[in-house]
Each structure stands twice: as structure tokens, then as C-alpha cells.
Amino acid sequence: MMSMDLMTFLDMGGYARFVWPAYGVSLFSLLAILIFSLRSLKAREREFEALKSQRRGDRA
Amino acid sequence: MKIANAIFPWAAGLAVLLFAVGLPIALVTSPPDYQQGETVRILYLHVPAAVMGEMIYYAMASGSAAYLIWRHPMAGLVAKASAPVGAMFTALCLICGMLWGEPMWGTFWVWDARLTSTLIMFFIYLGYIALGDAFEDPERGDRAAAILALVGVVNVPIIKFSVNWWNTLHQPASLSLTKSNMSGEMLLPLFLMMGAYGMFYVTVLVIRVRSELLAAKIRNARMSQIAGNEAAQAIG
Amino acid sequence: MSMTRKRRRLYFVMLGLLGLGAGTALVLTAFQDNIVFFFSPTEVAERHVTPDQRIRIGGLVEKGSVQKNGENISFSLTDLSKTMTVQYKGLLPDLFREGQGIVAEGRVDPSGVFIANEIMAKHDEKYMPREVADALKKSGRWKEGEPMPGDIRPGNAVSDGLKPTSETPVTPVAPAAPAAPQP
Numbered sequence: 212m213m214s215m216d217l218m219t220f221l222d223m224g225g226y227a228r229f230v231w232p233a234y235g236v237s238l239f240s241l242l243a244i245l246i247f248s249l250r251s252l253k254a255r256e257r258e259f260e261a262l263k264s265q266r267r268g269d270r271a
Numbered sequence: 272m273k274i275a276n277a278i279f280p281w282a283a284g285l286a287v288l289l290f291a292v293g294l295p296i297a298l299v300t301s302p303p304d305y306q307q308g309e310t311v312r313i314l315y316l317h318v319p320a321a322v323m324g325e326m327i328y329y330a331m332a333s334g335s336a337a338y339l340i341w342r343h344p345m346a347g348l349v350a351k352a353s354a355p356v357g358a359m360f361t362a363l364c365l366i367c368g369m370l371w372g373e374p375m376w377g378t379f380w381v382w383d384a385r386l387t388s389t390l391i392m393f394f395i396y397l398g399y400i401a402l403g404d405a406f407e408d409p410e411r412g413d414r415a416a417a418i419l420a421l422v423g424v425v426n427v428p429i430i431k432f433s434v435n436w437w438n439t440l441h442q443p444a445s446l447s448l449t450k451s452n453m454s455g456e457m458l459l460p461l462f463l464m465m466g467a468y469g470m471f472y473v474t475v476l477v478i479r480v481r482s483e484l485l486a487a488k489i490r491n492a493r494m495s496q497i498a499g500n501e502a503a504q505a506i507g
Numbered sequence: 508m509s510m511t512r513k514r515r516r517l518y519f520v521m522l523g524l525l526g527l528g529a530g531t532a533l534v535l536t537a538f539q540d541n542i543v544f545f546f547s548p549t550e551v552a553e554r555h556v557t558p559d560q561r562i563r564i565g566g567l568v569e570k571g572s573v574q575k576n577g578e579n580i581s582f583s584l585t586d587l588s589k590t591m592t593v594q595y596k597g598l599l600p601d602l603f604r605e606g607q608g609i610v611a612e613g614r615v616d617p618s619g620v621f622i623a624n625e626i627m628a629k630h631d632e633k634y635m636p637r638e639v640a641d642a643l644k645k646s647g648r649w650k651e652g653e654p655m656p657g658d659i660r661p662g663n664a665v666s667d668g669l670k671p672t673s674e675t676p677v678t679p680v681a682p683a684a685p686a687a688p689q690p
Contacts, residue, residue, distance in 0.1 A: 220299065224309035229374050233313045233367045234298065237320070241471060244359050248475050252482040259485050262492045302636035306602060311634060340517045376627045377600025383544040421524065425531045436535075437542045438565060440610055442632040454635040 272345075272484070279477045286470035293463030301460045310371055311457065317367035319465040320360045321389070323472060325427050327357030328392060331399070332424040335417035345480075347413055348487075350420060351403060352479035356472055358396035365389060376440060384433035385441035388426055395423035409490070545610045548589040556615050564591065564621060565610040565629070573605055584611065584621070591615075595623040602628035 223230040297315040304311035334350030337343040368386070369379040380386065399416045406412035434443040445452040453461070535542065545565035546554070556562055564584060572583035581594045582605075593611050603609060608629035613622045635643075 223312070224303060226308060226310045226374055229370045230309055230312050233316055233370045236366055237316045237363050240359050240363055244356060245471075245475055245478075248478045248482065252478055252485070255482055255485040255489060259489050259492070262489060262496075266492070266496070302638075304634055305637040305640035307630070307634075308601075314634075336520060340520055341513055375600060375602045375630060377598075377603070378625070378627050381544065381627065384542050421520065422527060424524070425527050429531070429535070437539075438544045438546075440544055440627055440629060442630040445632040445634060452633045454639055456636060457634045 272480075275477045275480060278473065282470045282473035282477070286467055286474050289463055289467035289470060293460055293467050297460035297464055302456055304457070307371075307375055310374055313367050313371040315460045315464045317364055317371060318461060319468040320364035320367060322465060323468045324357055324361035324364050324389070324392065325430060326469075327353050327360060327472060328396070328420075328424070328427050331357060332420045332427075335420040339414065339417050339421070344487075347417065348480050348483045349476070350417065351413065352476055352483050353472075354396055354399050354403075354416075354420075356475055356479070358393060358400065360468070360472075361389065361393040361396060365393065381440045383439040383441055384437045385430065385439045388430040388433050391426055392423070392430060395419065395426065399423075547586040548584060548591040549586050551591065551615065552589055558614055558616055561612065561614060563610050563612045564593075565608065566591075568603070568605050568607055568609055570605045584609070591619070591621050593621045593623050595626055597624075597626070599626055600628040602630060607631070 221227060221231075293315075297312055301312070301315075303309045307314075331350045331353045334346040334348075334353065336346075338347030338350060365386075372381075373379045399419050402419055403409075403412045403416040406415065433439060434441055446458075451458065545563035548564060548566055551562070551564055566584040566586045569583035569585045569590065574581050578596050578598075579594070580596070580599065581592060583590050584593050585591075593613075595611065595613075603626065608631060610627045610629060611621060611623035612625040612627075616622050
């Protein structure tokens, strides 16, 4: 059973279909760009390390 | 980059803290507006996103100017790393604004000066990103994009003052340095969310600049590798 | 050598920006009328708008003028110097109320009545909790659709709904003591 308070909170005074998508899309976008940026950094770090060790291998 | 590394943990920590404090206030404890009711909560996302969209544009334009004039490579990287974040905030500003406009104004979208100039800024961001990747020679792409960023900078003050210069459906600013038309209980979540968005930008910017730096290093390493191979073949 | 080249690039960029700014200003002035989103009833009267022209008019909904007959709504729209009757059939936005600034899109019929097919409400850039608004109204220091206390410039009720209030020294209302007299 959901409490009355939670129901009124989720209802947002009848504006639920505007308020919640706004928060949803904002949080989703922020998380998405953060994760995307971190993953691309990690990928480039790996690529750079691979290049460096390859060079060391070449020289040896 | 040393400065960036030093501020990174602070910016990231502050962003988490400001979101943790600001979101519950924005969503739960702050009061509904006497006219807008609960939809005022959308403003706590829309206004900070708008401010960030414009601020990041100025950062991108300054970085582009320093890159064009002094060939400052780091400034160019900051501009390049900022663009997608600025585009995202501008898109969020538009989306949240539409979600507020439909119930309050009675329409998702109108072609008034404020909304139109904001949409133009979004397109300039997209153009900047596209132009940077459009050339074989990355440096030429960077330069073309930087010129576009500088050309587009005239649009940003137009966004700001559009509501004062022309009749628009969009309301004029409620906040300035000298006046406020907003009660303190609503200013608090607004400022907290602005701070959170600002710190979030700094955090993501450092990550993206690191990534761009590495990409440049990888490019250079590849170039010298190719050059080295060719030299080796010539000798062999 | 390189110093002068950098300086030349700097001047070049600055000159370019200056020219760009001037060009933009010229274009914006030239298109002034097209950028304006709506006209006031006074401007409509001055312009002799013909019934085939679709226009937008903006103003304040006059107090006590709203008449609802099912979905048919009629009200007076005023800029405090001229007033127009507006007729509309349909749903109204949530911010629509008497004293509120609105924008209506439609045509002026030959008798001078504005037949709207869309109504949009303008927000008045004021944000406060209901209790604060009630307290202000109760103490008689502010009425809905009017400038906030502290704003005493004449004729500001119009600009309040339609145009920037510019230097309106409205103090943020302290909710703890809403009835406290403001300076």
C-alpha cells in the first residue's frame, strides 16, 4: 500500500506528466554524458598504453 | 592541467553534495508556486540549464578566440571539450522549458525571440561539433569550428536581452544583480541546482580535456610511428 | 616577427567580431516588426489591421470581464489605454486568469472584435508560495495581476504583464514574517 503522502507527491498537483519527464530527461542526460566521457577517456588511456608498450617492444 | 587535476576532486565532490542537497529541496520540500503550482519545480532544472548553456558558450568562444589568436592549444581543447556539454544543457533547457510551457502558457513552443534565439544557439553548438570532425586535417577542422564559435557569440547576448528588446511570450528575467522577483524559499533550490550544474560542468570538462589531450598524444604517436616505419623501410 | 603576426590575428578577430555585431544589430533593427511576437491593442488600432491578417495581440485580461458560456469565452484585453473584446472557443492555459497578461492569436473581425483561435498565458516572472501571496493580498499591499509592492512607477501594471519591469526593486518576501511592512 502506498501512503497518501507519496501518492500526492508523485501526482505533483496533477502536473506529474510534465514535472517527472523534466527531471527524468535531465538526470538521464547528465548521467549519460558523464558515463560517455569517462568511457572514452578510459578507452584512450588503454590505447595510449598499448602504443607505448608497442614502441618499447619495437626498440627492444 | 595541474590546476585541473587539483580542482577535479573538489568539483566532483561539490557536484555530488549540491545534487544531494538541492534535488530533495527542489522536488520535495520547496513550496509550490501561487500560480504555477508544482510546475515551478521544472524551473529549478530549466533555468540552471539555460544559464549553463550560455556560460559554456562564452567559455567555448573565449577558448576558440585564444586558440585562433595565440594558437593556444590548451584553450582550443577546452573549447572542444565544452561543446557537447553546452549542447546538452541547451537541449535540456529547451526540453524542460517546453514541459513547463505546455501546461502554463498553453503551448509547447512558440517562435518568439527568446525561444528562437536559444534554438539557434543549440544549432550553433551542433554545427561546431560537426565542423570539428568534417576535415581530414584535424587542425583545419578545429580552426573552422573556432571561427564558427566566434561568429555565433553575437547570438548569446541576443538570447539574454531578447525579452527586454522585443515583445515575447517568454517572461523577462526574475533575477538580476539588483532585484529579485522570487521568494527566498524558491531561490534556495534554484541556486543549489545552479551550483550543482556548474560543478558538474567543471567535473565533466576535466574528464573530457584529459581525454582530448590523450587523443592528441595518440595521434602524434601514430604519426611518428608511420614516419619511423617509412624511414626504416627506406633504409632497409 | 611572430609577435606582430599574433597581434595582427588579434586585431583581425576583434574587427571581425565588431563588424559581425554591427551587422547583427542592423539586421535586427530592420526586422524589428517581425521579431515582435505580439501587438498591444493600441498598436492594433494604429495599424488598421484588416480581417484577413492573422495577428497576435497581447495585454492584460480586464478584471470582471471574463464571460464563460460552456466552451465559448469572451473577455476584454487591455493595455490600459485601449481595450479590445476577445472571443475564443476552446481550452484555456492554466495561468489564464483575470488581471493576467495573455497573448491571443487570431483575426480582428470587421466589428473590431478579436476572434482568437489560440490563447497563451504570459507568466509574470513572480515566484512565491501561495501563503505569501495570500498574506500580501490580505494585508492589501498587493493584488494579483498588479505590480508587487515597492513598484510605484505609474502605468507599470501594463509593462508588468507585457514588457520588462526593468529596475523593479522588489524585495524577496520573507515567508516567516509575511505581514511585516516593507520599506
